[in-house]
Amino acid sequence: MGSTVNELQAEVDRLHHKLQSIAVQHELATQDGDLITVSDYLLTRLEQLGVTSIFGLPGDFNMRDGNQDYIEDNPRIKWVGNCNELNAAYAADGYARVKENSVGVVVTTFGVGELSAINGIAGAFSEMVPVLHIVGVPSTLQLKTRPLLHHTLGDGRFDAYTKAAQQVTLANTSLMTKVNAPAEIDRVLHECITHSRPVYLTLPFDLVGEKVPAKHLKVPLLRAPPPNDPEVEAYVLDEIIKLVKEAGQDVVILVDACTIRHGVRDEVLDLVNKTQYPVYAAPMGKTAVSEQHDCYGGIYMGTLSDPRVKDRVEKAKLILSIGALKSDFNTGMFTYRIPPSHTIELHSDHTLVRYAQFPGIGMKLLLPKLTGRLEEYRRGASRLIVPHYKPVVPQEADNRISHAYLWPRVGEFFKEKDVIVAETGTSSYGLFDIPLPDKAIFLSQILYGSIGWTVGSVLGAAIAARERLLGRVILFVGDGSLQLTAQELSTMIRTGVTPIIFVINNEGYNVERRLHGMYRKYNDIATWCYTSLLTAFGDVDGTASKSYTVRDKASLDRLLLDPEFARADKIQLVEVIMDKYDSPRTLEAGSAISMLKSSQ
Structure with a gap:
């Protein structure tokens, strides 16, 4: 229907x-x-x-x-x-x-x-x-x-x-x-x-x-969504308000991919500001709401979530889900623990209130009206405290660069308006739990997951960021992924964009190893001289680029603290040497769940 x-x-x-x-x-x-x-x-x-x-x-x-x-x-x-x-x-x-x-x-x-x-x-x-x-x-x-x-x-x-x-x-x-x-x-x-x-x-x-x-x-092309049926929309609003009252204001907002794709960032921010409800994001909804907002609590991905985030979301009496896209990676391998009886889902072309579906009631036009109703209802209510998740750089005795160290450390390097691109797998899982600065943009192909997507995508992202006067463009990509699409480094040099490219050198397909074949040769790759790529792909005289290799925490720290490196006024490639079998916490947990389910 x-x-x-x-x-x-x-x-x-x-x-x-x-x-x-x-x-x-x-x-x-x-x-x-x-x-x-x-x-x-x-x-x-x-x-x-x-x-x-x-x-x-x-x-x-x-x-x-x-x-x-x-x-x-x-x-x-x-x-x-x-x-x-x-x-x-x-x-x-x-x-x-x-x-x-x-x-x-x-x-x-x-x-x-x-x-x-x-x-x-x-x-x-x-x-x-x-x-x-x-x-x-x-x-x-x-x-x-x-x-x-x-x-x-x-x-x-x-x-x-x-x-x-x-x-x-x-x-x-x-x-x-x-x-x-x-x-x-x-x-x-x-x-x-x-x-x-x-x-x-x-x-x-x-x-x-x-x-x-x-x-x-x-005649301009129409951007506006089709109007909601007024009578049905009014009924839906009444039903939502009824559920909010029953929940005693114990409401959590969960934003996802379609919040970004269907242009309702501003409407969601207005909702958060005027209701002060805690807001969390699914992985594909990362940066849909500023991760520095007082009401932001972190990334929810089912069992893979930080325990504090998991506890707060799953114990809420009502979830207001906006733009959900419930794929396997986006839901922590289908480990969401949010029953439909506690959920309202707003989508671009329909709304779900518990088990009832209302086709044609889109969130773009519904959200402002819902915000108006909820703002009036919450007037004078005490604000709920949202524990702000902040990762800590661990004090490890070993000087090798571990995933537990790398991701919170680079999190300290990010700035406002940075565009941060992560390859599906090791890099994206490493960054999910890292709160990004205000107005930062996070890109990752979490649903489709085409290996090597980020390298071509960073070219387009960097050109768009330059046109929009945004900040730096920073890519995290594995050595295996880079080898699929490395040619586009030459186009980056030719067009004058200046991304910072962190290449995770762990000798192969880390995410595949986690899923199957930890010690199989088919998950190994050829060794490249990554720090020579920018020269080979067009910067012959070395004036438009610079490359580095970091093998330990000390060399990584020195580079991240270098003002010249941080300015990103030329294209830069950083080869990060990491252990072949080390992985981010969430990737290890997610692959374990995936293998368990596949064996059942």
Whole structure:
């Protein structure tokens, strides 16, 4: 039923936008309409959405008749060429995560290029990141006659790649005529920004320079969610208030991924400020609320949580869950102990009150009204004290760099507005329990978990951070993950971004060892000279980068205290030598639970 309601609402939104377009056309009917190329129409729409960088690779089908030239010649959008299409898709993902309220864009060529990018697009779909995938394809005549072209499968199935893309995109369009090009471009972009999912658009090379009316661009793309049914919304609010009263104000807020993805950070912060309810975050919701806020208590991930966090969340009489995404890694291997009878869930397109579901009641419009009701109810109430979790750097006799030491120590290095990116596994598990400074942004691909994602993503994140005037960009990546996507270090050097890259050198796939094959050779990797990578990948004279190796606590401390290093005015790589079998506490506990469940 919920999917049917959502489909109907999407159709209502589409028709509403079409009516707006018709109104503008009627208003301008007596005027001579300006014309614009299809390519420029698309780029103008992207400009309106705040896009200033596009990722991808050139190919004959997206260069013919100038599509690539239109992008490069655009005065307000920069072309960022990547080393391969997978990394380009990762970069578009990272860009969209940091440049909130915009979208990431990746451009590839037909067949070979788009298939290389599809894993990156799948990750964006899984984690609800708005990315537009533009594919340059053969001419409209060739698409109809299906000659034996290069980059095809050789069997005339020109639509095979589109069918593959349909599995990992929310909406797609294959432009075949200039007549409907503006409407189709608007449709897929509307789906992308309102549902925060990737979309797919093919552009035949003979349509690139075709002229279409520019007047459609006067109608802005709608960002607002569909309105909630007033009567149902009022009933839901009454039910929530009733449960809050029954709980005697013993209410805990739990924020998760969709708080970020669906743009309700401000609404949640207002709720926390006006109710003073304790707020915790799931791993995918890390930094959805400032981790320096007086009401913030830490990361909740079921059995893997710090005992103080686990106790407070699971003993609360009522959980107000906002934007939950209950995947295995995000819930501590499905060890949440929050019964539905104690839970209210707010989502982008529905609300759950205990066991009752209310389709079409979205959190974006519901939250301000709920805050108003709860603020009045709590007026004069005593504020609940929230123990603020603060990790302590351990005093270990051993001078080797352990995970127990590394993560709280680097936590002292972070600053406001830093963008901190952690590879799924060792790095992300190490950072979950480290409270980050105010206005910091945390990125990790916790649900999809594509190894090597962070390296490409950091490129996009760093470009977006530069555009937004944020702080430093700091990456934590394992040696195994880096070896999958290391080529993109060259693009970072070429584009002048200056991330700090900590490479955890523990001789292989640590997270895989924890799950299975602790002493197996298949979890080992080749030894690289990591401190030579930046030179090999483009900084030949050594002026744009600097590399370090730290083997013990003393050398790590000296580096983290070095003002020149902390300024991050050039790209820097730090090889951190660690024990092959050491792991963060939460990773050890999570892998133990996973292995126990798999054996049952």
